[in-house]
Amino acid sequence: MNEYFKNVIYKLCISLVLLISLSSYNTSYALSVEDKVDILIQNQETQKNLNEKIKELDNILESKNKELDNVKDYIDNEGNEKIEVITISFVPKEEEYDESEKITSEIITLEQNKSVLEEELQDNIIEGVKLEKSIEEEVSMQLKEEGSEFIEGIWPLNDYKDISSGFGYRIHPITQVKSFHKGIDIPAPQDTDVLATDSGVVIFSGYQNGYGNVVKIKHFDGKITVYAHNNSNVVSKGDIVKQGQVISKVGTTGNSTGNHVHFEIIVNDENINPIKGIIR
Template sequence: MRNNYFKKIQLLPLALALSLCFTTVPNLAAEKEKQSINNSKQKIDENKAKIDTLESEQKKVNEKIKDLEALKSDTAAYIKALDQNMAEVTNELITINNYITQKQLDIEFTQDQLAKATQSESDQYASMKLRIKFMYEKGDTNFIDMILNAKSWSDLLNKAEYISRITKYDRDKLAEYESTRQLVSDTQTQLQAENAQLLDLQNQEVAKQQSLQALLDQKNQELAAYKEKISNAQSEIASQQSKIDDLYEDISAQEANIEAMEREIERQEEEARKKAEEEARRKAEAEGRDPDSAKSDYKSRTMTGGFTWPVPSSGRISSGYGDRESPTEGASSNHKGIDIAAPSGSNVIASAAGTVVIATYSASAGNYVMISHGSGTYTVYMHMSSLNVSEGDEVSQGESIGSVGSTGYSTGPHLHFGIRKNGSYVNPENYL
């Protein structure tokens, strides 16, 4: 009976410490009810935040459209201004999507840390329960009995040291368990904060998508109204025809610019070749060799390898190469490339390595790029929302050159992609 009494005294400090740990755990039913109320409040707050974000973004885009109202009399200027606003929103959307991707990775990492900490807490708790059970059942390890049964001062000191170490071990394990519980609590708080940040970013993404669609709808309404003016009123045809003529002139100017650039590149290559031959001839004369036998080491750019698909995220061709029904008034019915439908902001890459010879804006082609690949071969990319390259840049195959958009004479986001060989357009589908 005395042994059982001392065993209970021996267990008292550890049991008291454990009871202090778990007195903070509330009644399970009350905790569930409290959690349910908190979840409801959180959902209400999330919905309010989402509504506030959408209303704020809607107000912003409505102000942009209102600011452009004065330009409506000039269709080309109005469309260009809408294109610029769409490009800005698209860039903001790309940035938000990048933030969302990174935040999702952060959440995955924090969830993994929480799972590890929770498992550690569970393991430590199970270990402490086994320790208490062992101390209760192991009657022959009673500390007081050990001290009273000491046979000498040396034996007494050894047993006291043994008891001290066991007691320290129990205190350390208890402190370690408390630290792990705190880590679990802190990680849960961090995870809640990161989920709230992700929700805010997702709300911003939805709002930006709606802004982009609102601007595109406004542009399509203007294009539709422009077409209706031409088809419904003969008296308007004369005044509006000049605008269509301007568009055709821009298309012709753009084609002339492309052809002039090709001729200029050929001229530069021919001059470089002649210069290299003249240098080789002079070098042969200086060395006493036959000038006619001298060979130049000049090499013009040569097309190597094939073409890769220019829009990695989409493989859908919305309009093929060749004759077609014009999609909107003023657009070409002899399609000199293919249209690849893709969401605004989708990455556009160089189909082959080469030099950027044109990177500019045109009322008909929007933001467009032309790349020289050598061997009389060029690729053309039109209607992009933004450009990542400038004239003179050297690009490698697969390098990003811009983003899909709907700039210029376009009714929806897509990339117009063309290939020119030896001064003429060819069907890209035969080369991709």
């Protein structure tokens, strides 16, 4: 068997095993939110792998179709005596047709493999949506039982607990104008790990005006957390992150006077004092 097709079949088997393992976790089972988040992260990773495999097959299919067109053109040109003698190879015509049939067969197999992967991807997408909805429903029930608006998170930095600028009105250190500070500033050395205070979905990761490099996470209880002035971001928009996962590195990008993380919590579209939303 062609080595390429061996690899395709092997990867396909691995993907099917992952799908079966994911499907076995019916979201109606009594799994903890943490367990479901783990499965959701695995599901997202599987989706990424499947997308990469589909893209790889698309590239191979494009190449094979071009190869088939060239063979067909050669056969047609030879039959119509439109090809120059200097370009004619002394290959029996039967072999030319065999080559065309071989490439056509390979294309059919590739398209079938792609179809299987696309179906598997769709199944994973549906499973991911169900999982995310299940997590949100469970968190919502927990909040109702506790009479809370949101779930407290962890401190966004290990070992660094000092606050250099608190929540509320202050004299801006750069503009020297009194303005409202929407979060808290926690100083730490450059490239210190910045942690997700709670599990959720990254809704923004990039550069934004005075915030510099910033990560924004929407959590399963509905709140949004903001981590700004990062030296670098290590997550991307759409990523599922767990509480305590490294999402960025401390820096001083944007309007900043030194290395620190500017941290905000937004509940129902309003900034609250972050001290009330995380355990110090």
